[in-house]
Amino acid sequence: MLQRKLLSVFLLYAFLLPTVAFGQAAAPASYQAPKDVIDKIKDEGTNRSQVMQTLSYLTDVIGARLTGSPQMKRANEWTRDQMAKWGLQNAKLEAWGPFGRGWTLKSFDAQVVAPYGIPLLAYPKAWSPSTKGAVTADVVYFNAKTDAELEKYKGQLRGKIVLISEPRSLKAVDAALSSRYTDEELTKLAAAPNPATDAPRPQQATPSPEQAQRFQQQQQQRAMAGKIMNFVLQEGAAVLLDNSRLGSGGTIFVSGATVAQDVPANPQDRPIRLSPQQKEAEAKMLPQMTVATEHYNRLVRMINQGEKLRMTVNIQAEYNDNDPMSYNTTAEIPGSDPKLKDEVVMLGGHMDSWHSSTGATDNAAGVAVAMEAVRILQTLGLKPRRTIRVGLWSGEEQGLFGSRAYVKQHFGEMQDTSAAAGQPAKRELVKKPEYEKLSAYYNLDNGTGKIRGVYQQGNAAVAPIFRSWLEPFKDMGATTLTLANTGGTDHLAFDAIGLPGFQFIQDEIEYDTRTHHSNQDNYDRLQADDMKQAATIMAAFVYQTAMMDEKIPRKAMR
Numbered sequence: 001m002l003q004r005k006l007l008s009v010f011l012l013y014a015f016l017l018p019t020v021a022f023g024q025a026a027a028p029a030s031y032q033a034p035k036d037v038i039d040k041i042k043d044e045g046t047n048r049s050q051v052m053q054t055l056s057y058l059t060d061v062i063g064a065r066l067t068g069s070p071q072m073k074r075a076n077e078w079t080r081d082q083m084a085k086w087g088l089q090n091a092k093l094e095a096w097g098p099f100g101r102g103w104t105l106k107s108f109d110a111q112v113v114a115p116y117g118i119p120l121l122a123y124p125k126a127w128s129p130s131t132k133g134a135v136t137a138d139v140v141y142f143n144a145k146t147d148a149e150l151e152k153y154k155g156q157l158r159g160k161i162v163l164i165s166e167p168r169s170l171k172a173v174d175a176a177l178s179s180r181y182t183d184e185e186l187t188k189l190a191a192a193p194n195p196a197t198d199a200p201r202p203q204q205a206t207p208s209p210e211q212a213q214r215f216q217q218q219q220q221q222r223a224m225a226g227k228i229m230n231f232v233l234q235e236g237a238a239v240l241l242d243n244s245r246l247g248s249g250g251t252i253f254v255s256g257a258t259v260a261q262d263v264p265a266n267p268q269d270r271p272i273r274l275s276p277q278q279k280e281a282e283a284k285m286l287p288q289m290t291v292a293t294e295h296y297n298r299l300v301r302m303i304n305q306g307e308k309l310r311m312t313v314n315i316q317a318e319y320n321d322n323d324p325m326s327y328n329t330t331a332e333i334p335g336s337d338p339k340l341k342d343e344v345v346m347l348g349g350h351m352d353s354w355h356s357s358t359g360a361t362d363n364a365a366g367v368a369v370a371m372e373a374v375r376i377l378q379t380l381g382l383k384p385r386r387t388i389r390v391g392l393w394s395g396e397e398q399g400l401f402g403s404r405a406y407v408k409q410h411f412g413e414m415q416d417t418s419a420a421a422g423q424p425a426k427r428e429l430v431k432k433p434e435y436e437k438l439s440a441y442y443n444l445d446n447g448t449g450k451i452r453g454v455y456q457q458g459n460a461a462v463a464p465i466f467r468s469w470l471e472p473f474k475d476m477g478a479t480t481l482t483l484a485n486t487g488g489t490d491h492l493a494f495d496a497i498g499l500p501g502f503q504f505i506q507d508e509i510e511y512d513t514r515t516h517h518s519n520q521d522n523y524d525r526l527q528a529d530d531m532k533q534a535a536t537i538m539a540a541f542v543y544q545t546a547m548m549d550e551k552i553p554r555k556a557m558r
């Protein structure tokens with residue numbers, strides 16, 4: 001799942017886009033698999049599951065899967081080969097891009113060496129440049145919130161190791177780190193209004209004075225952060241340390257390196273932002289790492305007490321430049337009905353991860369569950385009428401890039417039509433022939449928690465279909481349908497062009513508190529029974545979608 005910050009940017013864009021309203025189509029005749037078929041799916045998924053074996057290989061053996069890295073490519077190839085071994089057809093890699101360069105950490109070492117040795121819990125940020133060997137230098141706490149304060153550091157930072165963020169106060173963790181949906185919460189979710197019809201978006205929302213002020217503050221903070229990054233780069237700092245933005249007790253949340261962005265000479269011009277995976281960004285980044293909050297806070301407190309700290313940092317990483325393209329893995333169970341086999345039902349999740357652990361809950365879980373779902377169907381020899389296709393995406397963490405590229409290549413995209421004189425430009429859906437061939441896409445990317453239901457994404461017509469499909473899984477805890485939207489992951493790529501894309505409702509477990517984007521996102525945080533349940537339900541949903549006389553109803557785009 002995408003970082004919440006990025007997610008809010010997407011939501012903002014969705015908000016600012018010209019209104020794309022969705023009407024509702026009438027529900028087609030559903031298909032209900034016979035009880036013995038559902039029982040077989042349950043039996044295979046529960047008693048002969050391979051989902052944890054798949055997860056161990058993806059996480060323990062292949063490891064972190066940063067988009068563009070050799071490990072990501074290895075995961076692409078391994079999942080392709082594994083699905084081919086299970087008997088799936090057309091197992092292949094599909095290129096998209098260019099994405100940019102990969103990044104592989106070779107070695108890392110960081111500690112305080114004076115006044116005495118203090119080992120640190122820390123990780124380099126993805127795409128951080130290497131240090132020039134082991135750097136031993138004085139540590140400076142950079143505490144500037146205004147231009148005047150910034151000036152005080154002029155000439156003070158060359159060759160120094162710089163603490164760039166503020167300390168973050170921690171409170172005792174008195175709430176459970178792990179949670180599951182209560183009946184009450186699910187009831188509330190089920191009663192959510194239809195985002196497509198019940199809450200029409202105003203064309204141009206006028207922000208309240210508080211919102212406007214908050215927005216202005218955020219803009220100022222962002223502008224200041226941008227200035228600081230340029231300043232420390234120009235001043236020649238050796239290494240930047242920042243504070244884990246969340247977590248405690250050894251959990252560190254680490255993502256991509258920060259790039260110093262050029263400020264346009266004309267403030268009216270839109271800045272061209274560089275991403276850390278772009279080659280041109282390398283000269284605009286300092287070596288940088290994220291430190292566990294308890295350790296970061298202590299360093300700041302020691303400096304504030306007047307202590308002179310020295311640290312040694314050695315970041316050795318390699319950029320992978322030989323292939324700027326990235327890849328999704330796809331594989332199929334071909335359809336058996338001569339009239340319907342050209343139509344497709346898709347399922348999947350993103351395979352790329354951040355790098356400080358092994359991306360177990362974000363999102364080897366979704367990948368392994370989708371693979372297991374098709375393994376169950378393949379093993380049982382069920383012959384779906386439509387083709388079932390798995391899509392394992394990359395570049396999700398940087399902005400749903402892999403699934404968006406796939407949707408654009410296969411199904412279509414929203415394009416700006418040129419505006420007539422005096423008229424605003426319009427967004428228009430430009431379809432590919434495959435657009436009419438897709439029934440639905442099912443995504444799993446909310447961690448290790450079992451499936452509790454489905455987000456309908458404003459599609460009211462699917463309710464009777466999904467309700468009957470959930471019925472045999474009530475005893476496994478999956479009961480809830482909500483009209484509500486959910487975001488932050490790859491079903492949005494399909495939904496954005498009016499194709500039925502769904503994400504399942506999953507128990508939270510430790511997703512936000514501990515695992516997603518942290519150094520603790522490892523195999524041991526995966527819940528085996530939850531993963532088996534999810535694969536079983538996904539298999540049944542995908543199979544039944546492939547067996548219907550008609551496709552899953554779509555939200556009409558107006």
Ligand SMILES: [Zn+2]
Nearest residue numbers: 001002003362
């Ligand atoms: Zn994520």
